[in-house]
Amino acid sequence: MRSVTEHAAAVLDLVAPLPAVDVPPHAALGHVLAEDLRAAEALPRWDNSAMDGYAVRAADVATAEPSAPVVLRVVADLAAGSGAEPHVEPGTAARIMTGAPVPPGADAVVPVEHTDGGTTTVRVDRAPRPGAHVRRAGEDVAVGDLVLAAGTELGPTHVAAAASVNAGLLRVHRRPRVVVVSTGSELVPAGSPLRRGTIPDSNSVLLAAAAESAGADVLRVGAVTDDVDELGSTLRQHAATADLVLTSGGVSVGAYDVVKALLTAWGGVEFVAVAMQPGKPQGAGRLPGGTPVLCLPGNPVSAHVSFEVFVRPVLARLRGLDARGGDALARRTTRAVVDDGWRTPQGREQYMPVRLRDEDGVLHASRAARGGSGSHLVAGLAGSDALAVVPADVDVVEPGTTLRILRTDL
Amino acid sequence: MRSVTEHAAAVLDLVAPLPAVDVPPHAALGHVLAEDLRAAEALPRWDNSAMDGYAVRAADVATAEPSAPVVLRVVADLAAGSGAEPHVEPGTAARIMTGAPVPPGADAVVPVEHTDGGTTTVRVDRAPRPGAHVRRAGEDVAVGDLVLAAGTELGPTHVAAAASVNAGLLRVHRRPRVVVVSTGSELVPAGSPLRRGTIPDSNSVLLAAAAESAGADVLRVGAVTDDVDELGSTLRQHAATADLVLTSGGVSVGAYDVVKALLTAWGGVEFVAVAMQPGKPQGAGRLPGGTPVLCLPGNPVSAHVSFEVFVRPVLARLRGLDARGGDALARRTTRAVVDDGWRTPQGREQYMPVRLRDEDGVLHASRAARGGSGSHLVAGLAGSDALAVVPADVDVVEPGTTLRILRTDL
Numbered sequence: 171m172r173s174v175t176e177h178a179a180a181v182l183d184l185v186a187p188l189p190a191v192d193v194p195p196h197a198a199l200g201h202v203l204a205e206d207l208r209a210a211e212a213l214p215r216w217d218n219s220a221m222d223g224y225a226v227r228a229a230d231v232a233t234a235e236p237s238a239p240v241v242l243r244v245v246a247d248l249a250a251g252s253g254a255e256p257h258v259e260p261g262t263a264a265r266i267m268t269g270a271p272v273p274p275g276a277d278a279v280v281p282v283e284h285t286d287g288g289t290t291t292v293r294v295d296r297a298p299r300p301g302a303h304v305r306r307a308g309e310d311v312a313v314g315d316l317v318l319a320a321g322t323e324l325g326p327t328h329v330a331a332a333a334s335v336n337a338g339l340l341r342v343h344r345r346p347r348v349v350v351v352s353t354g355s356e357l358v359p360a361g362s363p364l365r366r367g368t369i370p371d372s373n374s375v376l377l378a379a380a381a382e383s384a385g386a387d388v389l390r391v392g393a394v395t396d397d398v399d400e401l402g403s404t405l406r407q408h409a410a411t412a413d414l415v416l417t418s419g420g421v422s423v424g425a426y427d428v429v430k431a432l433l434t435a436w437g438g439v440e441f442v443a444v445a446m447q448p449g450k451p452q453g454a455g456r457l458p459g460g461t462p463v464l465c466l467p468g469n470p471v472s473a474h475v476s477f478e479v480f481v482r483p484v485l486a487r488l489r490g491l492d493a494r495g496g497d498a499l500a501r502r503t504t505r506a507v508v509d510d511g512w513r514t515p516q517g518r519e520q521y522m523p524v525r526l527r528d529e530d531g532v533l534h535a536s537r538a539a540r541g542g543s544g545s546h547l548v549a550g551l552a553g554s555d556a557l558a559v560v561p562a563d564v565d566v567v568e569p570g571t572t573l574r575i576l577r578t579d580l
Numbered sequence: 581m582r583s584v585t586e587h588a589a590a591v592l593d594l595v596a597p598l599p600a601v602d603v604p605p606h607a608a609l610g611h612v613l614a615e616d617l618r619a620a621e622a623l624p625r626w627d628n629s630a631m632d633g634y635a636v637r638a639a640d641v642a643t644a645e646p647s648a649p650v651v652l653r654v655v656a657d658l659a660a661g662s663g664a665e666p667h668v669e670p671g672t673a674a675r676i677m678t679g680a681p682v683p684p685g686a687d688a689v690v691p692v693e694h695t696d697g698g699t700t701t702v703r704v705d706r707a708p709r710p711g712a713h714v715r716r717a718g719e720d721v722a723v724g725d726l727v728l729a730a731g732t733e734l735g736p737t738h739v740a741a742a743a744s745v746n747a748g749l750l751r752v753h754r755r756p757r758v759v760v761v762s763t764g765s766e767l768v769p770a771g772s773p774l775r776r777g778t779i780p781d782s783n784s785v786l787l788a789a790a791a792e793s794a795g796a797d798v799l800r801v802g803a804v805t806d807d808v809d810e811l812g813s814t815l816r817q818h819a820a821t822a823d824l825v826l827t828s829g830g831v832s833v834g835a836y837d838v839v840k841a842l843l844t845a846w847g848g849v850e851f852v853a854v855a856m857q858p859g860k861p862q863g864a865g866r867l868p869g870g871t872p873v874l875c876l877p878g879n880p881v882s883a884h885v886s887f888e889v890f891v892r893p894v895l896a897r898l899r900g901l902d903a904r905g906g907d908a909l910a911r912r913t914t915r916a917v918v919d920d921g922w923r924t925p926q927g928r929e930q931y932m933p934v935r936l937r938d939e940d941g942v943l944h945a946s947r948a949a950r951g952g953s954g955s956h957l958v959a960g961l962a963g964s965d966a967l968a969v970v971p972a973d974v975d976v977v978e979p980g981t982t983l984r985i986l987r988t989d990l
Contacts, residue, residue, distance in 0.1 A: 195770050196800060199789045215774060222833055249806065249836050251766030253776045267836055268878070269766055271777050282833060310960065318962060325989065326793055330786030330880060331962035334779075338771020356661030356679055360605050361748020364625060366663045367681050369744075376740030379609045383736055390606060396659065423632055423692055426659050426677055468678070470740060505941040531915040531982070533941045550720065552728060552741035572941070579735065 171445040173562075174479065174519050180440075181454045181480050184462040187490040188346060188413060192339040195332040198324050200385055201342035202490040207318040209335045212308035216271040219248075220303045224263040224285055224292050225276035228300040239293045246273065247289070263292055272304050279303035311335060321491060323385075343490035348386040349412040350378045351404055353419040353428055354468060357393035373418040373473050377466070380477045381416070384485045396426040398435075405432075409461040413488055416481060419468025421451045429453065429465050439463060445562055447518040448472040449479065471551055475521045478557060478578050502577045506533035508558065511569040519562045523554035526575070535575060555579035581855040583972075584889065584929050590850075591864045591890050594872040597900040598756060598823060602749040605742040608734050610795055611752035612900040617728040619745045622718035626681040629658075630713040634673040634695060634702050635686035638710040649703045657699070658683065673702055682714050689713035721745060731901060733795075753900035758796040759822040760788045761814055763829040763838055764878060767803035783828040783883050787876070790887045791826070794895045806836040808845075815842075819871040823898055826891060829878025831861045839863065839875050849873060855972055857928040858882040859889065881961055885931040888967060888988050912987045916943035918968065921979040929972045933964035936985070945985060965989035 172180075190204035219225065226242060234240040246256035246264040248271070258264055258275035266272070266279060278298040286293040311317060317335050318328055324342070332340055357371035358364065371393040378390035391408060394400050401420075409415060420429030421441060430453065433439035439455030449472045453465030464484065466476040482502075486492060506526060514520045524535040535558050539550025559574040560567055567573070582590075600614035629635065636652060644650040656666035656674040658681070668674055668685035676682070676689060688708040696703040721727060727745050728738055734752070742750055767781035768774065781803040788800035801818060804810050811830075819825060830839030831851060840863065843849035849865030859882045863875030874894065876886040892912075896902060916936060924930045934945040945968050949960025969984040970977055977983070 196785045196788060199792060211774070215779070216776060249766075250764050251777050251806070253778075255776065268832065269764070269779065326786050326789035327884060327962045327964065327988070329789050330782040330884075333770035333782035333785040334880065336770055336772075336774060336780045354660050354679070356659075360743035360746055362746075364621070364746060366626065366665065367661050368663075369625070369679065370746045372740040372743035375606045375743040376736050378606060379736035379739050382609060396661070422678065427632075470744065474737060474740075504938050507941070528914050531917070531943045552737045554737065575941075578737070 171443045174444060174446050177442065177444045177452060177454070178480055178483060181464060181484055182487055184454065184456065185414070185484050185487050188344040188488050190341045191344050193342055194339055195329045195337060198329050198332070198340045198342055199326065201324050201340070201345065203318055203320050203322045203324060204341045204343050204490055205320050206316055207332055207335070207337060207340065209311045209313055209315045209317050211336055212313050213311035213335055214305050214307055214309065217307050218269055218271050218305050219266045219279045220268065220305050221279055221281045222268050223266060223279050223281040223303065224294070225258055225266045225272050225279055226263045226294065226298065227258060227260060227276060228278040228298055228302070230260060231280065231294045232297050234294045234297045236295045239295045241291050241293050244288060244290055244292050248273065265289065265292070277301060277304070323491060343488075346386045346413040346485055346488040347389070347411060348381045348485070349389045349391060349408040349415045350374050350381065351391045351401070351415065351417045352377070352393045352468070353396060353401060353417060354393060355395040355397075355426070359392060372470055373468060376470060376473060377416050377418060377477060380474075381481070381485065384482050385489050386485055396420065396428040398428055398432045401428050401432050405457055409457045409459055412461050414484065415457060415461055415463040416466065417463065418466045418473045421453050421465045421467055433463070433465065439465065441465070445518045446475070446479070447515050447520045449475045449521065450518070452476065452480070471523065474551055475557060478576055479521065504533060504575050504577065505572050506535040506556070506558070506575045508567055508569060508571045508573055509534050509536040511567050511571070512537065513566055514560045514564055516565045517562055520560035521557040521576070522560060523551055524556050524558045524575070525554055526556050526577070533575065535573065581853045584854060584856050587852065587854045587862060587864070588890055588893060591874060591894055592897055594864065594866065595824070595894055595897050598754040598898050600751045601754050603752055604749055605739045605747060608739050608742070608750045608752055609736065611734050611750070611755065613728055613730050613732045613734060614751045614753050614900055615730050616726055617742055617745070617747060617750065619721045619723055619725045619727050621746055622723050623721035623745055624715050624717055624719065627717050628679055628681050628715050629676045629689045630678065630715050631689055631691040632678050633676060633689050633691040633713065634704070635668055635676045635682050635689055636673045636704065636708065637668060637670060637686060638688040638708055638712070640670060641690065641704045642707050644704045644707045646705045649705045651701050651703050654698060654700055654702050656683065675699065675702070687711060687714070733901060753898075756796045756823040756895055756898040757799070757821060758791045758895070759799045759801060759818045759825045760784050760791065761801045761811070761825065761827045762787070762803045762878070763806060763811060763827060764803060765805040765807075765836070769802065782880055783878060786880060786883060787826050787828060787887060790884075791891070791895065794892050795899050796895055806830065806838040808838055808842045811838050811842050815867055819867045819869055822871050824894065825867060825871055825873040826876065827873065828876045828883045831863050831875045831877055843873070843875065849875065851875070855928045856885070856889070857925050857930045859885045859931065860928070862886065862890070881933065884961055885967060888986055889931065914943060914985050914987065915982050916945040916966075916968070916985045918977055918979060918981045918983055919944050919946040921977050921981070922947065923976055924970045924974055926975045927972055930970035931967040931986070932970060933961055934966050934968045934985070935964055936966050936987070943985065945983065
C-alpha cells in the first residue's frame with residue numbers, strides 16, 4: 171500500500187501553477203498574486219494632514235495656551251484633493267482638511283478643536299509640537315517596498331493595499347477550471363423520486379462546492395451511469411476545457427467499477443491502495459490530451475477526506491498558493507486536544523471527522539458523529555469542521571491525546 | 581461618547597433577516613438556512629451493502645474457513661442502482677455491489693476478497709458475522725431527524741448532506757445587496773495618474789471586497805467628490821435596490837464632511853462619537869425610503885475596523901446568521917497571548933491589527949505594522965489577520981497579556 175504522503179506527492183506532481191493574468195484590484199479578491207507587488211510610489215505621496223485643522227509654523231504658536239492664544243491670518247483653505255501650494259509665511263496659517271498636502275512653510279497641524287475655527291483669522295489655543303499631526307511622505311510605504319508577496323491569497327485588506335499604492339492591474343494566477351463527475355447507476359439528482367436501489371447524488375454536490383470554496387470555477391456535470399461509453403464521452407467532452415477533472419466512485423474492486431475500467435484501458439491513470447481510512451482506493455493520472463484527473467472513492471466521507479487530503483493541495487498549487495515554497499496547507503493545520511477516545515484501524519492513517527471547540531485559545535476536538543469515520547455517514551459529516559489525523563501505528567486514541575488537525579471549515 | 585457595545589446594538593437594530601428563497605442544494609453554497617431541514621426519508625433508505633461482495637445467509641457459511649470453504653449458488657447480480665429483489669434461499673447468494681439494497685433472505689455480506697469471485701457459484705472462504713457489511717436502513721438518519729438547523733451557513737458538507745436526504749430545494753435567506761460609496765474629492769480610481777493632493781480610492785475596494793467576503797452581493801459605486809448634490813443623487817439612485825448602503829469618509833468635523841452634512845439635512849441618520857480607536861466618528865440610520873445606511877470614517881484602518889466591528893454583524897443578521905439566537909461572531913472571536921507590548925489610549929477601546937501565529941493549538945498575536953493602529957497605515961493592514969481588542973481602561977498592554985481577538989481572516 172502507498173502511504174498518504176507518497177500519494178499526496180504523486181498527485182501534486184500532476185500539476186503546476188496556472189498562467190498569470192492581469193486584473194484590477196477591485197476584481198482581484200480571492201486570486202493569488204503571481205509576482206511580488208512593489209510600491210511604484212511612496213505612501214503617503216506628500217506630507218499631509220492627519221487631522222482637520224490648521225497648518226502652521228510651530229514656532230509661531232509655541233507659546234499658545236488657552237489663557238494666551240495666538241492669532242494667525244488664514245491664507246488658504248485646503249480641502250482634501252486640493253492641489254494648491256500656498257506658502258505659509260510667518261504669522262499665517264492655512265485651513266487644512268485631513269489628507270490634504272501640508273503646504274510649504276508649515277511644519278505642524280493644529281487640530282480644529284484647539285482653535286476658534288476661524289476662516290479669515292484663527293485663534294490657536296494650544297502649542298503643537300513641530301511635526302504634530304503631519305503624516306510624512308513615505309512613512310507607510312517607501313518606493314520599492316514590498317507591498318504584497320507573490321503567493322498571497324488576496325483578501326480585502328490586500329486588494330485595498332494594492333489600490334492604495336495605485337496599482338492599476340495585479341498579476342494573478344488564473345483560477346482553476348474544475349470539472350466534477352460522479353459515477354453510479356444508482357444515482358439520481360437530489361429531489362427526484364427514489365425507487366428501490368436509487369439514491370440522490372450528493373458527491374457531485376459535495377465536490378463541486380468544495381472546489382468552489384477552494385477557489386475554483388466549477389462545472390458540475392453531475393452523475394453518469396456505470397457505463398464505460400457514457401463516462402468516456404463525458405470525459406472526452408469536458409477534458410479539453412478543464413485544468414482538473416474530479417470523478418467519484420467506480421475505483422474499487424467491484425464488477426461495475428467503471429472509472430477504473432475505462433481509465434485503466436485508456437492508460438495514463440494509476441489506481442492504488444492508499445494506507446488511510448477512509449479513502450483507501452484512489453486513482454490519479456492524466457486523460458488522453460493531458461488533463462490531470464483525480465479519481466476519488468464514491469463513499470461520501472471517503473470523497474470528503476480525499477478532497478481535503480489530496481485535491482485541495484492540488485487546487486492550491488494550480489492557484490499559485492505554493493509559490494512561496496511554503497506548505498499551502500499550513501493555515502489549515504493545527505493541533506487539538508481530543509475530548510473523547512476511540513479505536514482505530516492499525517496500519518492505516520485515520521481521518522476522523524471532528525467538531526472543534528475553542529477554549530480560551532486552546533482547541534479541543536470531539537467526534538462529529540456517533541459512527542465516527544464510517545464512510546457512509548454523510549449527514550453526520552455536516553456537523554464536523556475538521557479531520558483529526560491518527561497516525562497509522564496507533565490503535566487506540568485515548569481522551570486527552572493531542573492530535574494533528576486538518577481544518578475543513580476555513 | 582457612545583460605547584462600542586451601544587453603537588453595535590444600535591446598528592444591529594437597523595436590520596432584520598432577509599426574506600427566504602428556495603434554491604437547490606447545488607446552488608446553496610454560502611447561503612444561510614432559513615428553516616430547519618428535517619429528513620423526509622431515512623438514510624440509507626434500504627439495508628444496503630457496505631462492500632462489493634456477496635449477499636448471503638450467515639448461517640449458510642457459518643463454518644467457512646480457507647481450509648473448508650462453502651460453495652453457494654449465485655442467483656442474482658445486484659449492481660448499484662439495481663431495483664431487483666431476488667429472494668436469497670438457503671444455499672444461494674447474490675453478487676452485490678457497494679450501495680445496492682441487500683436482497684430479502686440475506687443477512688450478511690461477504691467481501692469479494694473472501695471469495696473466489698465466481699458468477700454462477702461462489703466459494704466463500706470466511707464466515708461473516710450476521711449483519712456483517714450491511715448498512716441498516718435509517719442508521720445514518722431516521723425520518724424526521726434534524727439534518728441542518730436554521731441559521732446554518734451552508735458549506736460543502738452541508739449542501740451534500742441536504743442532497744443526501746433528497747432535498748430538492750432548500751429554504752435560505754436571500755443574499756444581502758450592498759452598495760459601497762466612498763467620498764472625497766481627493767480620491768481617484770487606482771491606476772490613474774496622481775497629481776498633488778490626489779490619492780487612489782482604496783476604501784471602496786476594501787469595503788466591497790470585505791462585504792463580498794462576508795456573503796453579500798456588492799455594487800461598488802466607487803468614489804464621489806465632496807459635493808452634496810453628487811452624493812445625494814448617487815444615494816438616491818442606488819438606495820432603492822440595496823439592503824444596506826455603506827459610505828466611507830465625510831463623517832468627522834471637517835468643513836467638507838459631506839456625508840454628515842447631507843444626511844444630517846435629510847434626517848434619519850445619527851452621527852456619533854464612539855469610544856474606540858481607531859473608528860471614533862460613526863454614522864448610522866436610514867436613507868429616505870428606509871434603506872439602512874452605515875457611514876464609516878474615511879481613514880482606511882478606521883474603515884477596516886468599523887467594517888469588522890459594526891458592518892459584519894449587520895451583514896450576518898441580514899443573511900440570517902443569528903437565527904439561532906447565538907452570537908454570529910462567535911467563530912471569529914478567540915483569545916491570544918500578546919508577544920509584544922504597546923501603549924494605548926485610555927478611555928477608548930483599541931482595535932490593534934495583529935498577526936496570529938498558532939503554536940501547537942495556542943494562539944499568539946503580534947502587531948502587524950510598526951505603526952500599530954495608526955489609522956492611515958493601509959499597506960501594513962495587509963499583513964494582519966486579526967484585531968486585538970484592548971479594553972478602554974487599559975493604558976499599557978504588557979507582553980504575555982491575553983487579549984480578546986477578532987479574527988479578520990476567516
